[in-house]
Amino acid sequence: AEEPKSLPDYAAWKERSALIVHSANTMETQRGAIGSGVITPSDHLFVRNNLPPPPASVTMDPDAWEIRFEGVNNPKTMTVGELKSMGVTTVAAVLQCSGNGRAFFPHGASGTQWSVGAAGCVMWTGVPLRDVIQALGGAVDGARYVTGTGGETLPDGLDPASIMVERSIPTRALDSAMLAWALNDEPLPRTHGGPLRLVVPGYYGVNNVKYVKKIAMTDKQTGAKIQASGYRVRDVGMKGAPDQPSMWEMNVKSWVTAPLQSSQPGRNLIYGVALGGAVGLEAVEVSIDGGKTWKTARFLGPDLGPYAWRPFVLATDLPSGSYRIVSRATDVNGNRQPEGRVDNERGYGHNGWSDHGVTVAVG
Ligand code: MSS
Known part of the structure; x- marks a missing residue:
């Protein structure tokens, strides 16, 4: 090791x-x-x-x-x-x-x-x-x-x-x-x-x-x-160049922070953080079935303005089983995290909700 x-x-x-x-x-x-x-x-x-x-x-x-x-x-x-x-x-x-x-x-x-x-x-x-x-x-x-x-x-x-x-x-x-x-x-x-x-x-x-x-x-x-040439978004395999988008304004994003691997059956609190990027947040949803169904989470704590992130929480009942827990944020302009990722050579700006999820064993 x-x-x-x-x-x-x-x-x-x-x-x-x-x-x-x-x-x-x-x-x-x-x-x-x-x-x-x-x-x-x-x-x-x-x-x-x-x-x-x-x-x-x-x-x-x-x-x-x-x-x-x-x-x-x-x-x-x-x-x-x-x-x-x-x-x-x-x-x-x-x-x-x-x-x-x-x-x-x-x-x-x-x-x-x-x-x-x-x-x-x-x-x-x-x-x-x-x-x-x-x-x-x-x-x-x-x-x-x-x-x-x-x-x-x-x-x-x-x-x-x-x-x-x-x-x-x-x-x-x-x-x-x-x-x-x-x-x-x-x-x-x-x-x-x-x-x-x-x-x-x-x-x-x-x-x-x-x-x-x-x-x-x-x-x-x-x-x-x-x-x-650095911090430029381009297709996989391409070299960086000044005419490609530079990593300036951030995009809307969220991820779950707890539970991460395992939990007890019964009532669970699912936590995470969400950011609007360059603007404020409208909402965050959480799914416990890998994105098939969603529930709106509650923001936790004070709103410290458009550039801050917002912790969120969703209380939900989890019987024994395996869960793919994902979160999906939407900013005030209606931009919502995509399911997938935009593949790019250097791996910049990933805000796809699927990859950012966690698989939790309950029970
Ligand atoms: N700055 C300088 N001067 N140097 C360096 O290196 N880096 C960048 C920024 N700034 C640098 C600078 C990066 S890249 C990042 S992330 C950041 O920073 C970080 O921060 P912290 O504080 O955390 O360390 Mo990427 O996009």
Whole structure:
């Protein structure tokens, strides 16, 4: 048997038992550790790094961290300390990797084999990016994208564009984008992008650039590989290219979190979490017969807004037997999770309800 992997130093503060450690750069929350709370505790939150993180020293004096703003009428370098005096907002939002659910693609999509746990719902505190852009004289004419650059030190001898974490998102993302310095009411840890992170509620994980050191309003998308060919949805067997859809807004999704393998006959409470993606949720249904019949579940706990997920619960009687339990969410625009998946080379954006179900033995 394989040795259980230990947590890497930069994530040593995490709750090991709540996580599946895929590698030093990839850790997901155990399905059974997702729980029924609205907010994911920081020490349960998944981790995904494309590059090794910057040194621990980056969060020793967080207010001194500098970020450069370009593509605005008055370009400027500012510190986190200065940003903190400009404005503040707190938003509950789902952070989810583009490849969450990749393990369910039968073609064996390459990359981390995430099940359901490359996602969590957390509270972010920071300044709305739109306010900062405004204070710097607004975006230059022709700006169509917000381009954020990560603060990792790049290894020598490689073309920076081939490895740097630099992402472009459309300017409509300014409706929700923020520069965050706190996670769940605590200073943003380096593990999750401290001292400062570009957080884009409603958008897939990769767009939430950690240790952000530059924001530029640009007329074109960055040519960095992670944008130009990475995180592009294309048919199985095809190479990534800039004309394919980029992993920006998330889609509607849900999954069951309990029971997972076995349960007792009689009254059972079926739990799960559901997210609208970039908009709020309308409803979640649960089926105990693999999708033949559905019952509407009840949302559990407060609605923390369109970007948060909603735990749900359905009370139902389960006589002894084997059950295929699945859940299916619908967003406020009427988009409902499909039964199947959209097969794609890298296994992105899987929200099919069938693959996300669980088989439970009762009795
Ligand atoms: N940022 C940076 N700077 N770097 C890296 O690597 N990654 C991505 C984001 N950001 C990165 C960044 C990804 S890809 C993800 S998911 C996220 O992040 C995660 O987060 P956390 O905090 O959890 O770790 Mo996929 O779509």
